Amino acid sequence: MLNYDIIVIGGGPAGLAAAIEAKKKGIKDILVIERDRELGGILQQCIHNGFGLHIFNEELTGPEYAERFIDELKNQGIEYMLDTMVLDITKDKKISAINTKEGIMNIQAKALILSMGCRERTRGAINIAGMRPAGVFSAGTAQRFINMEGYMVGKKIVILGSGDIGLIMARRMTLEGAKVEAVAELMPFSGGLKRNIVQCLYDYNIPLLLSHTIIEIKGKERVEGVVIAKVDKNKKPISKTERYIECDTLLLSVGLIPENELSIKAGIKIDPRTNGPIVNESMETTINGIFACGNVVHVHDLVDFVTKESKKAGKSASKYVLGNLIKKEEIIKTNADRGIGYIVPQRIRMSNVDKKLELFIRVKDVYKDAKLVIKADEKVIKELKRRHLAPGEMEIISLNASLLKGKKVSNISVSVKGS
């Protein structure tokens, strides 16, 4: 059996940053396993710019952002395998992987870092009625076809869902000569970043139809059109608002789901709110020595934050291997209170926190001029004013460790105050 100190599953932005950081912290034997034909993950198909503003203070395209990490990985001499799929992991950190060169491999690691990313929700998951012709793509699949494989997937497009990939693809398809008829969004607000709504839709006069959904797909062999309708407060279609839009393609950008099939196999506990593993301050899952970072934990808006979070996971994994991670201590639980969708991490051991404790949160609804209230047990320890809060934009709360260290706190809650 092969042995490594740390095995990183997934060579996208999360895995790359985690591996590099672990190496920098003194770990020698690291292996990154990537299932695709190249490192970089989904960044490689995100050829638009807007990546790196926080990490590099400049605007990069996805492949450029990935390249910086891939170059560093290679400079650091970190081992990686491409076109290799991990089939199984165990709680004892044994993995089984497969590729064409080595066949089936069984590898033992001292620590694992899970960075498998996420996948797109499908038509089936949201139950769109109608025929099942060709021409219905998830936005990411279309993006791969166009940007990596070099093939266009349609001429007249309707997009359901205004998540970031949907918005980016509206612009991309337009630039490739397609006509994007509309972007329909079930919610009364977009789940995408504001800058993407402006730069990808408004700049190209593509209508964003809020509180709309697709109630039927038409076409026997290829999509011929879709019927859209307005929805009421309960997201039910309102009769007589139906409208037919002729198109040959329907793109779906209706949400992302962290890919945790392997995590579940190992027995890692999943938070139903994030669909990712429950993690602690060190990005360690509910199994000691198995860490997770990036979109496999919770879906991020910006890759820069993935990088930040993954560095933390890499650093923690190195500490674990070197025996420096403090394991035994009272655990503080985080609690997503009123208006909050989720908080990562879910568990905190203050001894492993240096100066700042960072909480990643997502609100459930859109708020204006509201406050984020952070309580330690019942006591308010911080309030943050926000002019605008939206589910599409992750918030980071940074708390001074001194607020919590040495104090007997069992629960940190975050809630939204305001309307």
Add this chain to the structure above:
Amino acid sequence: MYDVAIIGAGIIGSFISRELSKYDLKTVLIEKDNDVSNGTTKANSAIIHAGYDAFYKTNKGKFNALGNPMFDKVCKELDVAFKRIGSYVLAYSEKEIETLKRLLENGEKLGIPDIKIIDGDEIRKREPKLSDEIVAGLYAKTAGIVGPFELCIALCENAVENGTKLLLNYEVSNIEKNENRFIISSNEKSIEAKYVINCAGVYADKINNMVNKPKFKITPRRGEYYLLDKRTNGLVNSIIFNCPTKMGKGVLVTPTVHGNILIGPNSEDISSKEENKTTFSGLEFVKESASKSVKNIPFNEVITTFSGLRAEATGGDFIIEKSDTKGFINVAGIKSPGLSASPAIAKYIVKIIKDLNEGLKENKDFNPIRKKIVKFSELKDEEKKELIKKDKRYGRIICRCENITEGEIVDVINRLVGARTVDGVKRRARPGMGRCQGGFCSPRVVEILARELGKRVEDIVKSNKESYIITKETKGNIDYNK
């Protein structure tokens, strides 16, 4: 000239062609689409009914009773998954218990083995997720599940291996009887055959009317289904029916041979023979009905929904008979339990053909065994290693949800009756059947199909001829290395 032309490569036509390939006959199997198993066979409940349900005096009753016991052997020969997992028909009231008794009695008249009525508590002990409201159920041990399109494809493959000619993309536009032969045309092309067997599913009336007086009409009866993620495996371990009504056996909840949970169908008569769409109201009805029998079905685990059209003939029974035109045989209106009855129907048709052909000889070279399909994920580690050593393509996972390798995909493309489309690959090797529904693997499957078939990527279709996936290359053929 052919001896026999079978029109329609669904489960019935395929079973008949395989049975006929056991004899010294020149047989052609004709299909309008670009793949076999493309109609009702691809979208149904995938159940082999025990056979107590249909009235004992009907064709449905007789052929189901005869068909059910035949599945073990044929599925073994053809390497198709088939499991006898048993079924329950549930009763929620005294009145419904009366229905169960009627079914039991009917079953006994048909000689269905191992059927009995058991009480609600016993049922819940065996199937803990079932409703507390259930007072009794009819248990049938011999009911089973099968992959209908896998079976249909396997039958065709075996038939072709044994000499049957398969004609795809041959939509019959006209049939003429000329003395002792039929001329079967598709646009400009035509073939000739001594006998015609009409297995055209929802189009069986149209085909019949090309030769005979319109004697029956086929009404497409649409049924819609949910398919749940494999994570829900174990929700139920047998086939769960509600009490039957006039419109059919009602909504069922069942495991599939692949470990998913299948829920459906509703039942709606429609006019179009092509409109196999799902509807919001239809699926809501399925959800409600299924929730009556099984508690807390995790509908958030739905990975896809689909619908199929059953061929409901005038009179409601199967039409399996020689028509007024000599040599033209109708096998029409084969709705549920058509799949369960299919092997028995095929045997019966063989008998008819034998009667018409005195002294018909057997095909001495008939090989009942189909070359095994490699299911990589089901192999032991050692077997996997050996296989990858022999063929590296088994070391590359293409579909990460179902763990399907490139080797398996290439195999189903290159077999007899090989896959030519993305859906064809999906039905044979299962990439795209999982929870991401082909999101990740479909570009790779398209690429492999193009490579193996020597086609352009733009020419690979999802299913039928016009179901193109790619419209054009983004930037044309620029060679950036020059």
